[in-house]
Amino acid sequence: xxxxxxxxxxxxxxxxxxxxxxxxxxxxxxxxxxxxxxxxxxxxxxxxxxxxxxxxxxxxxxxxxxxxxxxxxxxxxxxxxxxxxxxxxxxxxxxxxxxxxxxxxxxxxxxxxxxxxxxxxxxxxxxxxxxxxxxxxxxxxxxxxxxxxxxxxxxxxxxxxxxxxxxxxxxxxxxxxxxxxxxxxxxxxxxxxxxxxxxxxxxxxxxxxxxxxxxxxxxxxxxxxxxxxxxxxxxxxxxxxxxxxxxxxxxxxxxxxxxxxxxxxxxxxxxxxxxxxxxxxxxxxxxxxxxxxxxxxxxxxxxxxxxxxxxxxxxxxxxxxxxxxxxxxxxxxxxxxxxxxxxxxxxxxxxxxxxxxxxxxxxxxxxxxxxxxxxxxxxxxxxxxxxxxxxxxxxxxxxxxxxxxxxxxxxxxxxxxxxxxxxxxxxxxxxxxxxxxxxxxxxxxxxxxxxxxxxxxxxxxxxxxxxxxxxxxxxxxxxxxxxxxxxxxxxxxxxxxxxxxxxxxxxxxxxxxxxxxxxxxxxxxxxxxxxxxxxxxxxx
Amino acid sequence: xxxxxxxxxxxxxxxxxxxxxxxxxxxxxxxxxxxxxxxxxxxxxxxxxxxxxxxxxxxxxxxxxxxxxxxxxxxxxxxxxxxxxxxxxxxxxxxxx
Amino acid sequence: xxxxxxxxxxxxxxxxxxxxxxxxxxxxxxxxxxxxxxxxxxxxxxxxxxxxxxxxxxxxxxxxxxxxxxxxxxxxxxxxxxxxxxxxxxxxxxxxxxxxxxxxxxxxxxxxxxxxxxxxxxxxxxxxxxxxxxxxxxxxxxxxxxxxxxxxxxxxxxxxxxxxxxxxxxxxxxxxxxxxxxxxxxxxxxxxxxxxxx
Numbered sequence: 001x002x003x004x005x006x007x008x009x010x011x012x013x014x015x016x017x018x019x020x021x022x023x024x025x026x027x028x029x030x031x032x033x034x035x036x037x038x039x040x041x042x043x044x045x046x047x048x049x050x051x052x053x054x055x056x057x058x059x060x061x062x063x064x065x066x067x068x069x070x071x072x073x074x075x076x077x078x079x080x081x082x083x084x085x086x087x088x089x090x091x092x093x094x095x096x097x098x099x100x101x102x103x104x105x106x107x108x109x110x111x112x113x114x115x116x117x118x119x120x121x122x123x124x125x126x127x128x129x130x131x132x133x134x135x136x137x138x139x140x141x142x143x144x145x146x147x148x149x150x151x152x153x154x155x156x157x158x159x160x161x162x163x164x165x166x167x168x169x170x171x172x173x174x175x176x177x178x179x180x181x182x183x184x185x186x187x188x189x190x191x192x193x194x195x196x197x198x199x200x201x202x203x204x205x206x207x208x209x210x211x212x213x214x215x216x217x218x219x220x221x222x223x224x225x226x227x228x229x230x231x232x233x234x235x236x237x238x239x240x241x242x243x244x245x246x247x248x249x250x251x252x253x254x255x256x257x258x259x260x261x262x263x264x265x266x267x268x269x270x271x272x273x274x275x276x277x278x279x280x281x282x283x284x285x286x287x288x289x290x291x292x293x294x295x296x297x298x299x300x301x302x303x304x305x306x307x308x309x310x311x312x313x314x315x316x317x318x319x320x321x322x323x324x325x326x327x328x329x330x331x332x333x334x335x336x337x338x339x340x341x342x343x344x345x346x347x348x349x350x351x352x353x354x355x356x357x358x359x360x361x362x363x364x365x366x367x368x369x370x371x372x373x374x375x376x377x378x379x380x381x382x383x384x385x386x387x388x389x390x391x392x393x394x395x396x397x398x399x400x401x402x403x404x405x406x407x408x409x410x411x412x413x414x415x416x417x418x419x420x421x422x423x424x425x426x427x428x429x430x431x432x433x434x435x436x437x438x439x440x441x442x443x444x445x446x447x448x449x450x451x452x453x454x455x456x457x458x459x460x461x462x463x464x465x466x467x468x469x470x471x472x473x474x475x476x477x478x479x480x481x482x483x484x485x486x487x488x489x490x491x492x493x494x495x496x497x498x499x500x501x502x503x504x505x506x507x508x509x510x511x512x513x514x515x516x517x518x519x520x521x522x523x524x525x526x527x528x529x530x531x532x533x534x535x536x537x538x539x540x
Numbered sequence: 541x542x543x544x545x546x547x548x549x550x551x552x553x554x555x556x557x558x559x560x561x562x563x564x565x566x567x568x569x570x571x572x573x574x575x576x577x578x579x580x581x582x583x584x585x586x587x588x589x590x591x592x593x594x595x596x597x598x599x600x601x602x603x604x605x606x607x608x609x610x611x612x613x614x615x616x617x618x619x620x621x622x623x624x625x626x627x628x629x630x631x632x633x634x635x636x637x
Numbered sequence: 638x639x640x641x642x643x644x645x646x647x648x649x650x651x652x653x654x655x656x657x658x659x660x661x662x663x664x665x666x667x668x669x670x671x672x673x674x675x676x677x678x679x680x681x682x683x684x685x686x687x688x689x690x691x692x693x694x695x696x697x698x699x700x701x702x703x704x705x706x707x708x709x710x711x712x713x714x715x716x717x718x719x720x721x722x723x724x725x726x727x728x729x730x731x732x733x734x735x736x737x738x739x740x741x742x743x744x745x746x747x748x749x750x751x752x753x754x755x756x757x758x759x760x761x762x763x764x765x766x767x768x769x770x771x772x773x774x775x776x777x778x779x780x781x782x783x784x785x786x787x788x789x790x791x792x793x794x795x796x797x798x799x800x801x802x803x804x805x806x807x808x809x810x811x812x813x814x815x816x817x818x819x820x821x822x823x824x825x826x827x828x829x830x831x832x833x834x835x
Contacts, residue, residue: 109646176653183611184646211622214657218664222774230754231770233668238753239679239767244671247630248664298622302633311636318632554711561704568696568828572689575833584673587829594825602707602818604811609645612652619656623663627670634671 009415009512026111027515031118032096033413039093040482042084042125047478049077054437054471057464060456070454071140072155076132078143079160083167084125086398087256090263091209092121092174094405095202097413099178101506101513102196104187104522109180113173120170128163131156142452144253147234147245151226158227161220168213168220171259175209178202187505189524196504196528197280200287201266204294208255208262212298216252219245243308250301258297260394261361262290264401265332268354271408272336273529274502275351276343280529282335289328296325306377315374322372329365333358348500349423353404356431360396364389367442382452385445388438396434403427403481410485411499415511416492422484429477436470504528552601560601567594644808651812655819658782662823665775669830672767679764684834686751687772688742692832695738696824702731703821706790706814716804718797725794728817732787739780743773772831779827782820789813 010029014021025031052073056063065073100108108114132138135156141149150157182195182203195203222245225231232238234245273280280286302310302318336358345351367389370376380386411417440463445451449460456464498507505522506513526533571590575583600606605616673680705727712720746769750757753770793813796802802809 109643110650113650172657176650176657179653180646180650183649184643207618210653210657211619211660214660215626215664218661221778225774231774232753232766233770233774237763238759238770239672239676239763239765240770241634241671241675243633244630244668247633248667251626251630251664251667298625299629302629310633313636314633318629552711554708557704557707557711561700564700565697568693568700571829571833572693575829575835578835583833583835587833588826591826591829595822598703598818598822598825602703602821603815608648612649615649615652615656619659623660623666626660626663627667630667630671631674634674 009510010515011414011512012515014515024115026107026115028100028108028111028114029097029513029515031114032093032098034118035088035096035121036093038122038125039085039089042080046077046080046085047475049073049080051471051475053077054468056454057456058468060458060461062455067454068137068140071452072132072138074452075139075142075160079128079139079164081394082143082256083164084121084128086260086394087167087171088121088174089260089398089402090267090405091178091202091205091259092117092171094267094409095174095178095263098409098506099181099199099202100185101509101517102199102504102528103181103185104190104505104518104524105181105185106517108177109184110177114177117170117173117177120166120173124163124166124168124170126163127166128160131160131163135159144249145220145223146249147223147226147242150223151234158224161223165217165220168217171209172213172217175206175213178206179210182206187522187524193283194524194527196266197269197283197286197290198263198266201262201269201290204290205259205262208259208294208297212252212255212259215248216256219248219252222248243305243310246305246308247302250304251298254301254304255294255297257390257393258293260398261401262293264357264398264404265290267401267405267408268336268357269332270504270528271350271354271404272339273531274408274500275346275348275354276340277346277501277531278339278343278529279527279531280335281338281341282331283527283529285331286335289331292328293325296321296328300325300372303372303374303377306374307381319372319374319377323369326365326369326372333362347424349418349420349427350404350408350500352424352427353400353407356427357397357400357404360392360400360431360434364392364394364396368393380445382450383445384441384449384451387451388441388445391438391441392434396438400430403430406485408500409506410488411495412506412509412511412513414489414492415494416488417495417499418484418488418492422480426477426481426484429480430474433470433473433475433477437467437474438470440464440467440470498534501531501534503531503534552604552607556601560597564594564597567597642806644806647808647812648815651815655815658819659823662775662778665771665778666826669771669775672764672771673830673834676764676767679762680768680834683765683768684831686746687832688745689832691738691742692828695735696828698731698735698738699821699824702728702735703818705731706817710807710811710814713797713802713804713807713810718804721797721810722794725790725797729787729790732783732790735783736780739776743776775827776831779820779823782823786813786817786820789816 010027011033022030022034025034052065053070056065056070096108096114100106135158136154137156139145139153139155139157139160141153141155141157145157145161182199186195222231222233226233232240234240234242236242269280269286300318300322302314303322306315306319367385370380371386371389407418407423444460444463444467447460449456495511497510500507503526505524508522509517567590571587574586574590579586599616605613705724709721709724709728712724746752747755751769752758752773753766758766758769790813793802793810796809
């Protein structure tokens, strides 16, 4: 075997045609890479749609796209970003590649099912996109598909929600696969308390995927049934109740927020100890808080519905319960900070992204309490405050978690190192850009600018323009980061097994790992953040 | 390892399943009969109670849950608790409107 | 890659898949229970329009099919592929009976104009309309699962016939059985909720 072939690891061609090797692969690492590329492609599309929205809002009134196009663009931006990019981002891409490696396993529990999930993901994404170009035109309902509008609009909602249904199925099967993998395929000695926090986060996430996603599936089936057969399940004239749609939708979609954020928290929990050379502070409380978030997340969905006409008792109960979720989230933040305290910190790009995560997530999390408290929510409900809040949490949180994960595991995936200085610069530009983009939205919301509006009053112009400038800075940061990664994938300096001197199992393998993962089944004798036995000679 | 060896120590046979089936049939008859007596709101409660007894028979015997390990039992419990939460919490709203 | 056999893992995977099915119907049970709470008298009156005899027969048919599904696993495990295949055949036959009876129930209602958007139903009060919207959605989705379950059993039947599902490695049959019992389980709740509401 030549040196080149050894270095290519699982990426090396296996002698069959490219299509057969990649499209029909059951190797968890290849499937993870496929997800990663697809997610990146869809992310780029979503980013351009977002830029388009910001550009249109630069001046009041029509700049260059019409109202109907604007409605379609924000709906599509939401659907792509939520269902196709953010929900599968970390679990399906990095979970697939690294969960079995961190467990010391040969593959996930059901490799063929894993391949099937990926196909479903592609078919679902394609179906959602097809809704743009077929039927009565692109859906204009917003990503929440609220009835009664979604039941009566002439745009192509049925096809879009069918895409969401298929994507949900894919997400369920990935979750199922991960649960069984973690239960059944841990290497000898890898007890539950020696599991990485990333694996724990994926475990908690997987349970939400399995138990909450079916509710979304049935909800979108009901929309389709309503549109095609006129069932009237949400029509008050026929004994239905549109508020029940909102209940069903948020029973899934609130826990879905934790599907998005928990894996990112897992990534951050894995990265911080490595770059502080210190065991994680409060391992068990972080595990407990992941499970607590997963559970408590399923109790609070109706805080999205305070002004829907829901009963006052329910408003108070759900408002109170919402505050409970803040507790485990804060526990994690305190644990990360305590881990860094008196650690020997190396400010490498993954840590910079992780710190960006903590800062931006805190900004989003704290404003979440303003929205969770029923009194203040009445004031800012459906304003730009909400838009600012969830973009801080999802882009600043999950997005940064994703970027941290890419920069942490890039050397392992490709066997090459990126330009670290450029990566840090990109991270800083992104942090500045994100604040420029989303902070003005808080102010806009407090002043009463409603979300999803195509036009606005002249007094909001300067804040809208500030936000648009921020979107350009963000775009510059993303472009620099992507350039650096793509360039380094071909030209980066080769690295050894363990450039970051981390202690988890994936770093004991060559970079990139071979197709069969471990030559002999590893036996685990220490915890994931015990750096005392990491050797220095494996480095870059 | 052969799947039979793993399960040999608890091997429910034909007889047990037929007995469970007989119980399920009897309970079906009971629930139809009870529904003809007017108990008001209690009718729904009784019907659901009988259905739950039948469901337990199916889950524990037909589906072998009685013979499974504790992990699987816990998982089943979690799934049903979450479903109960979804139904119960929705009532917070609708029952107080 | 070598064939990876993990009996407990396969079974755990199937159970987790069943949870998703339970929650899928769970969403509809949320709708049902809330709507029942709102229109108790209308639900009672609408429920009287359903044929209890047919509903009871179908319940017994489905429970019996579930029994044969369970017996097929016992048969295969005791080493008899013949018993297993016979039991599967009986399960499938009873499943067909279930669907035929369901077909007669539905078509009778639809001829009478009792379906969402149908001439008769749209004249009635909202509570009754809600009852029948939910009735068609839930029993329809259940019927779809019956058909899917039959497909699964046909697949396992061929696996037993070609010898990839054997007395040593019977987890495919056991999982098919689990799926079938779940379909039965959901019907156990649907039956009293629709036919016996008083």
